[in-house]
Amino acid sequence: MRGFLGACRYFTTVAVVPRLFLVGFGVVVTVNTAASLVRAGSAADTLSPLLTLQMFAAASGFDLPARRGHYDLLLTSAVTRWQVALAHGVVSALPGLLAWTVAEVVLVWQGLSGSGTSGTAIAFLSVSATAWATAVPTSRAKASVAWVVLMTGPPLVRPLLPTAFVGRPLVHPDASGVALAAALWLALGVTTASLAVRHIVRSGFPLEAAQ
Amino acid sequence: MRPLLVNAESVRARYGAREVLSGVTFDLRGGQSLGVVGPAGSGKTTLLRLLAGLLPVSGGLLRIGGRAPHLAPLRTRLGYFAGDFSLPGSVRADAWGRLATSTSLTREHRPLRTLSRGARQLLGLRATLSRDHLDLILLDEAWDALDADGAAWLSSTLLAKRDHGAGIVLASERHHDLAQVCDLFLLLVHQRGTVVRAHDLNPSGPVSAAQLDAAVETLRQRTTPPEAGGAQLVEAGGVQEVQSGLCADSSVRPPPTQPG
Numbered sequence: 001m002r003g004f005l006g007a008c009r010y011f012t013t014v015a016v017v018p019r020l021f022l023v024g025f026g027v028v029v030t031v032n033t034a035a036s037l038v039r040a041g042s043a044a045d046t047l048s049p050l051l052t053l054q055m056f057a058a059a060s061g062f063d064l065p066a067r068r069g070h071y072d073l074l075l076t077s078a079v080t081r082w083q084v085a086l087a088h089g090v091v092s093a094l095p096g097l098l099a100w101t102v103a104e105v106v107l108v109w110q111g112l113s114g115s116g117t118s119g120t121a122i123a124f125l126s127v128s129a130t131a132w133a134t135a136v137p138t139s140r141a142k143a144s145v146a147w148v149v150l151m152t153g154p155p156l157v158r159p160l161l162p163t164a165f166v167g168r169p170l171v172h173p174d175a176s177g178v179a180l181a182a183a184l185w186l187a188l189g190v191t192t193a194s195l196a197v198r199h200i201v202r203s204g205f206p207l208e209a210a211q
Numbered sequence: 212m213r214p215l216l217v218n219a220e221s222v223r224a225r226y227g228a229r230e231v232l233s234g235v236t237f238d239l240r241g242g243q244s245l246g247v248v249g250p251a252g253s254g255k256t257t258l259l260r261l262l263a264g265l266l267p268v269s270g271g272l273l274r275i276g277g278r279a280p281h282l283a284p285l286r287t288r289l290g291y292f293a294g295d296f297s298l299p300g301s302v303r304a305d306a307w308g309r310l311a312t313s314t315s316l317t318r319e320h321r322p323l324r325t326l327s328r329g330a331r332q333l334l335g336l337r338a339t340l341s342r343d344h345l346d347l348i349l350l351d352e353a354w355d356a357l358d359a360d361g362a363a364w365l366s367s368t369l370l371a372k373r374d375h376g377a378g379i380v381l382a383s384e385r386h387h388d389l390a391q392v393c394d395l396f397l398l399l400v401h402q403r404g405t406v407v408r409a410h411d412l413n414p415s416g417p418v419s420a421a422q423l424d425a426a427v428e429t430l431r432q433r434t435t436p437p438e439a440g441g442a443q444l445v446e447a448g449g450v451q452e453v454q455s456g457l458c459a460d461s462s463v464r465p466p467p468t469q470p471g
Contacts, residue, residue: 013310069294070299073311075263076263076264077284078288206257206260206265207260
């Protein structure tokens with residue numbers, strides 16, 4: 001546990017999620033929550049922009065900074081690679097998950113959310129896991145391009161994207177299609193996150209300059 | 212006799228299909244310091260990252276404190292620094308110092324990228340060497356960018372660590388500084404390593420940079436690149452080497468030495 005917390009502290013210090021994203025989460029939570037309260041809009045209006053920001057924030061990337069030597073101090077300390085991988089995932093996803101929690105609490109308190117929390121939770125967890133995992137062996141830039149391609153894809157695909165589950169209840173007679181898509185995204189998140197952890201545990205990290 | 216820290220037997224490393232090191236064999240005990248010498252691109256940095264467990268070996272056997280390198284830091288206290296470029300530029304200098312040692316190494320609050328190269332190098336070295344009870348120290352081009360005071364501090368710190376039982380591996384093209392600190396040398400030429408004792412290079416006193424340069428040059432001239440058919444026998448200037456083919460181990464173990 002001590003090693004895991006030390007690794008979390010390391011990744012917080014080296015700012016795997018740049019401060020600009022933290023500011024972005026703060027602005028989106030404040031502005032959209034206030035707008036929802038004033039206009040009595042839906043939870044999806046507030047939470048969808050947060051989910052979109054999380055796609056890019058959680059995609060922090062591991063290999064690129066590791067190959068530049070930025071993680072040498074941690075990778076050569078008495079912390080297991082498992083702990084390093086989990087800490088990197090947690091620190092990458094945490095700002096977005098915290099922002100969602102804050103927004104959700106405010107919306108539930110105002111009676112604007114509640115029944116749709118199951119869809120929102122699946123959307124945030126699967127997006128966080130998938131975004132982090134796809135960026136681990138690549139980079140934030142490459143993972144972000146993949147998200148943009150998905151988001152701007154054909155209209156037929158959009159109902160299957162996580163943004164479609166936000167604010168929608170999954171346990172509902174009319175929600176079987178959404179529930180199936182959510183289950184697939186959750187499975188994708190778990191699978192890609194497992195592969196990313198395995199990648200960090202087993203991979204070597206040659207210095208870019210030495211190859 | 213101090214414990215065996217590094218046991219390397221015919222170690223090989225490759226990046227994809229390209230072989231970078233082949234047949235590197237040496238032992239290192241606590242209290243010994245090994246200088247890795249060779250021209251640019253000879254595999255010095257790769258060897259250090261293998262020892263640090265940051266790269267997998269592609270052949271041969273490598274043990275650090277009796278364990279596979281990637282598991283070694285759990286038992287062997289390792290200090291590794293690749294150079295100032297490996298520090299994340301956006302981190303504030305004081306925060307980096309606290310990360311490494313939990314004590315304040317500097318009051319400088321600026322991001323690392325805004326410091327001079329020498330200041331970054333010195334902070335990186337201090338962060339690495341300030342960790343308590345290091346068993347194995349691995350430094351790459353450690354004297355780079357340091358001023359005279361910084362270089363003197365580094366040399367004296369390394370000698371003190373060695374005398375306290377740490378094993379040290381230093382890769383550098385600054386042979387003058389290496390010669391002051393190291394009692395063993397690993398000459399990397401044409402992807403192969405040859406171990407030679409300082410005493411063999413100069414039985415009458417400390418090794419000079421010129422003697423190190425000459426030893427490397429001798430090896431370079433008398434061995435052939437692997438693609439040209441394999442390494443040849445060298446027996447000159449105290450440099451010991453065995454004849455080998457393309458894939459054979461071309462290194463020798465250093466003779467038994469007294470612990471430092």
